[in-house]
Amino acid sequence: MHTQAVEDYLKAVYEIQREQGKVNTTALAERLDVAPASITGMIKKMAEMKLVTHEPYQGVALTKAGIKIALEVIRHHRLVELYLTEALGVPLDQVHAEAEKWEHVLSEELEDRIDHLLGHPTTDPHGAPIPSRDGTLARPSRVRLVELQEGQSAAVAEVSDHDPALLRYLGGLGLFPKVRVTVIAVAPFNGPMTIRVGETEKTIGHEAAQYIYVTKLKSSLTKSGGPSE
Ligand SMILES: [Zn+2]
Incomplete structure (x- = not known):
């Protein structure tokens, strides 16, 4: 298992890539609310772990292994958000902060139970698609x-x-x-x-x-x- 920090970075790269195309360290620093200097060190470490690539002018991109982890964390996050809303009645504006914590600790067994309980949902309560268990994410045209x-x-x-x-x-x-x-x-x-x-x-x-x-x-x-x- 990777550290929570690595998972957060991978998720942030994935999301920025989806929203803006290229991922530079400034955008990452903003998204993760950390100093740009610490971003550089972490990216280097993650490149050594073969989770990202970092080329001049290309920015940061996820490798296949990086994408797999990012989608797993995003799946946890979105399933948890839906579970909190539907099963526990947590208000919509509060589920994200909770899911930010749960996403890192959810076991595969609990993930499956939540998925089953909710009837294998495809979107979270904010309308974002939930990645499938095998790591694919639908990209609806919007x-x-x-x-x-x-x-x-x-x-x-x-x-x-x-x-x-x-x-x-x-x-x-x-x-x-x-x-x-x-x-x-x-x-x-x-x-x-x-x-x-x-x-x-x-x-x-x-x-x-x-x-x-x-x-x-x-x-x-x-x-x-x-x-x-
Ligand atoms: Zn969220």
């Missing part, structure tokens, strides 16, 4: 809410789980996975968006809207009505 045009409708697919305050804010706007949204207006210069959430109009700032991923719906705004899913 875009950021901010990429939608006026008049376009979509279903909320995933909400970033890293910031509890953001989760509470988005929850207050009714933005949960599967909820339908339609863009009414977008203010210029990265201004706020006016969106319809269910039946009510809401305003959301550009910054917060960047953390919401949606699945576009075929039917766009003509009148209300049409397929709801």
